[in-house]
Amino acid sequence: MNTGAFRQLRWPAAAAGLDALGRLRHVVAGALRTGRPLAVWREPGASTPRLLVARSLEATYTGLSPALDAQAPAGFAFFPFRDSDQNPALFLPADVVYDASQPEIVGVSAAARDLVPALTAWLSAALVEELSWHRSTQPAPHAATESEYTQLVQTGVEAIETQEVVKVVTSRAARRPLPADFDPLVAFAELDRKYPQAFVSLVSVPGVGTWLGATPEILAEVTADGTFRTMALAATQPLTANVTPRTAIWRQKEIEEQALVARYIVSCFKQLRLREYHETGPRTVIAGQLLHLRTDFEVNLQHVPFPSLGTDMLRLLHPTSAVGGMPKVAAMHFIQKHEGYDRAYYSGFLGPVNVAAPGIARLYVNLRCLQVRADEAILYAGTGLTVDSDPEREWQETQMKLQTIAAVL
Numbered sequence: 001m002n003t004g005a006f007r008q009l010r011w012p013a014a015a016a017g018l019d020a021l022g023r024l025r026h027v028v029a030g031a032l033r034t035g036r037p038l039a040v041w042r043e044p045g046a047s048t049p050r051l052l053v054a055r056s057l058e059a060t061y062t063g064l065s066p067a068l069d070a071q072a073p074a075g076f077a078f079f080p081f082r083d084s085d086q087n088p089a090l091f092l093p094a095d096v097v098y099d100a101s102q103p104e105i106v107g108v109s110a111a112a113r114d115l116v117p118a119l120t121a122w123l124s125a126a127l128v129e130e131l132s133w134h135r136s137t138q139p140a141p142h143a144a145t146e147s148e149y150t151q152l153v154q155t156g157v158e159a160i161e162t163q164e165v166v167k168v169v170t171s172r173a174a175r176r177p178l179p180a181d182f183d184p185l186v187a188f189a190e191l192d193r194k195y196p197q198a199f200v201s202l203v204s205v206p207g208v209g210t211w212l213g214a215t216p217e218i219l220a221e222v223t224a225d226g227t228f229r230t231m232a233l234a235a236t237q238p239l240t241a242n243v244t245p246r247t248a249i250w251r252q253k254e255i256e257e258q259a260l261v262a263r264y265i266v267s268c269f270k271q272l273r274l275r276e277y278h279e280t281g282p283r284t285v286i287a288g289q290l291l292h293l294r295t296d297f298e299v300n301l302q303h304v305p306f307p308s309l310g311t312d313m314l315r316l317l318h319p320t321s322a323v324g325g326m327p328k329v330a331a332m333h334f335i336q337k338h339e340g341y342d343r344a345y346y347s348g349f350l351g352p353v354n355v356a357a358p359g360i361a362r363l364y365v366n367l368r369c370l371q372v373r374a375d376e377a378i379l380y381a382g383t384g385l386t387v388d389s390d391p392e393r394e395w396q397e398t399q400m401k402l403q404t405i406a407a408v409l
């Protein structure tokens with residue numbers, strides 16, 4: 001954790017019996033009790049989660065997508081599919097930070113210095129059993145029936161046939177009852193265990209709600225050694241005993257669907273006049289119980305004259321054609337007109353910027369996610385359509401995708 005920029009509070013002797021995750025839970029409880037936004041996440045391949053608490057809701061509103069450079073503020077981005085008053089773009093400033101791999105300290109930013117007395121007292125306070133998670137003030141979205149969804153796919157295929165769009169990604173919400181004793185932090189731990197290669201997240205913001213997810217898709221990453229990465233992830237089939245990444249065979253429809261996403265990324269590089277990028281793939285990758293096709297793109301930022309490449313690419317990429325479609329504006333218009341529900345933060349993006357260290361940012365597409373409501377969960381999934389899409393198969397594909405996150409219910 002980028003603790004250099006933070007005042008470090010040590011846990012008091014009273015907390016000696018609490019393990020790293022117990023401490024994380026206690027800081028989460030304090031944030032929820034005082035109405036503060038928070039994010040807990042575990043990066044792919046990492047063994048421990050991190051937590052960030054913003055000092056206030058007001059401090060999280062942002063107009064622009066985050067800058068991916070070492071001088072930019074540290075925080076956690078939580079962006080909707082489409083920015084609106086109901087689903088504002090948020091950037092939670094890194095005011096209180098906790099890294100479960102360094103469980104002896106809690107960091108507090110200079111901007112949140114006035115929180116230090118209350119936080120110090122809280123670290124010695126008795127544990128709270130029940131956490132009261134932030135709720136959305138928006139109504140639950142409409143959950144499409146099978147016939148509504150297959151009709152939507154049919155309309156999408158017709159829009160491709162009439163050349164209104166080249167590709168569009170349709171999606172739906174599904175409502176599931178919450179188990180009586182559902183605990184988002186326990187569910188987070190289960191996602192962490194089940195999906196070691198996913199970006200696992202739990203974000204809770206007053207009025208916006210509580211979102212849990214385990215996404216396989218990087219939107220934009222900038223690493224300490226000056227590398228920019230993104231990926232074209234699309235096409236889906238179940239991972240079974242007989243079909244593995246080595247033996248998977250893809251139909252023409254799926255190859256085309258993924259190639260369009262890759263082409264879209266290349267078009268973004270072209271808009272920025274960047275030619276020096278490495279492209280690897282497509283290859284078959286595992287995401288939970290599914291297989292996808294993935295092409296990786298990498299740029300060495302030390303070798304190109306584009307200091308703001310990460311920031312510029314992020315602004316061009318979102319929403320990628322893996323969640324919107326192509327051409328972007330026509331696909332967004334189709335979705336707005338026909339999908340019939342509010343995606344909110346599903347297929348938006350999320351992740352830390354300059355939290356681990358200045359210059360390290362990891363933003364992911366918010367897929368395989370759910371929204372926790374008072375007594376139900378809203379799950380989300382979508383499918384990329386091409387002219388050859390079969391409505392019934394696309395419905396089945398959304399069912400499979402919902403399974404990734406439904407596993408914690």
Ligand SMILES: C=C(O[C@H]1C=CC=C(C(=O)O)[C@@H]1O)C(=O)O
Nearest residue numbers: 234235236322367381382383384
């Ligand atoms: C839109 C989703 O997945 C995207 C990412 C991988 C494969 C996809 C597909 O096969 O359609 C989607 O483009 C989702 O999981 O809701």
